[in-house]
Amino acid sequence: MIKHSILIRVLMAVAIILATIPAGAEEAAVNEPAPLFSAQDILGTNYSLADLKGKIVVLEWFNHGCPFVIRHYGGHMQELQKTYTAKGVVWLSICSSAEGKQGYQTVDQAKATVDAKGIAATAVILDPEGEIGLKYGAKTTPHMFVIDPQGVLVYNGAIDDSPRGDAAAARNYVRAAADALMSGQPVPVQTSPPYGCSVKYK
């Protein structure tokens, strides 16, 4: 009888575990220290977030074949990169497509993409294991993060408020966050649901 009830309890526990949906990438929280990472870019330069204290850092999740990314690289993404890197912002474009999945590129292919698209980020980082992506909970391309000079995450979300690309009406959250940080103002919008293609994790 006792044995029976233990068996039932075990079965119930198993049932609860089965009913629990497996967890994946947890969302990085704003107003907390941004998850640290260190990685080599496609030119071989090492970027460690801990070493970038004192600078505003923008992280952009990237996939060269995603229609949303293609739309943003119609010109305004490069413009944004040029504008803010000229003001001292470190802009890291990160690709977390796993090897064999859509959007994955070798270093040489990524270099060719940078040339073809005129990408003006500070650096392009390949993250095929998804380590950086999962630390931040990057969901889409593009998914944007802004880190303040103290290393605190101040923005996590979409690049703008226009998933369908009504550019005239779009409010760019990255621009708003960077401008606020530079003028010592509070970041007006700190989170928004990101939109785009899914990040192709392994």
Next chain:
Amino acid sequence: MTHRFGGRPGLALTCLTMMLMLSGSEAAGIDAAVRANHPVQAELIASAADIQPGRPFWIGVRLRMDENWHIYWMNPGDSGLATAVEWRLPQGITAGELLWPYPQRIETPSLVSFGYEGEAVLLTQMRADATLSPGDVLIIGARVEWLACREECLPGEEELVLELPVRAGSPSRKGLLSEEFTAARRKLPQNMPGWKVNARADTEHIRLQIVPPRGFTRAMERMLFFPAMRGLIDHGRAETFRKTDMGYFLEIPRSRLTRKLPSRLAGVLFSDSGWDAEGSLKALWLDAPLHIRK
């Protein structure tokens, strides 16, 4: 108001068009060839073969996806873009709300989207003015836009038309289509008055207490909640579902990216067990006050 997908038709489609042009295809044949090669085929279907003045009828946007491809629900989930329908209607016809069949969870490593694989029929009830003239032929049109993804994504858009004559009397049914409409309507989430759902939220979770109607004795399998609002759930953390003394409990981790909660929680509660006595209605439409604990 038109929603273009970034003002840029699918790149692959453009390339395909160019290839076909280079191979010397007739201009007239290209559109059909391009359409045939897109992973989604879209079509308008009607619940009857004709329209009666003053009598409502149903129009469906039927989307058929190639194997492994999906399109997105009204809330696409972690990624994607909601399918959009913009009606182009003649005088005397007005469209009701667009009704979405319940979605599927589309799971990719670390992420969850809400959408449709296989086939989806989005339904709308149309009102026909009593002043319509029998003998006229009306053109029902819709501009439909979608994002199709398997691993890669391809946007698609199409102007669909359907011609329907106006006739007096009772509607002529097309046997096959009325069956199809019955099937499509079964997939619409229903209001189920007997079920009571209490929705509460704190900073971390949304918690649903789900109480069956009196006399409902069947045990319910796992329930899934599909919120109407984008960015409400963090799929990176686990949901909990369990039986309670009163009924069922579903705990859903809140996304940190949506801080301001709506005053009502709307969406679809899905259970493969079904919500009616026979177990055939799989999706309940939930629209309940959301009690927020600070």
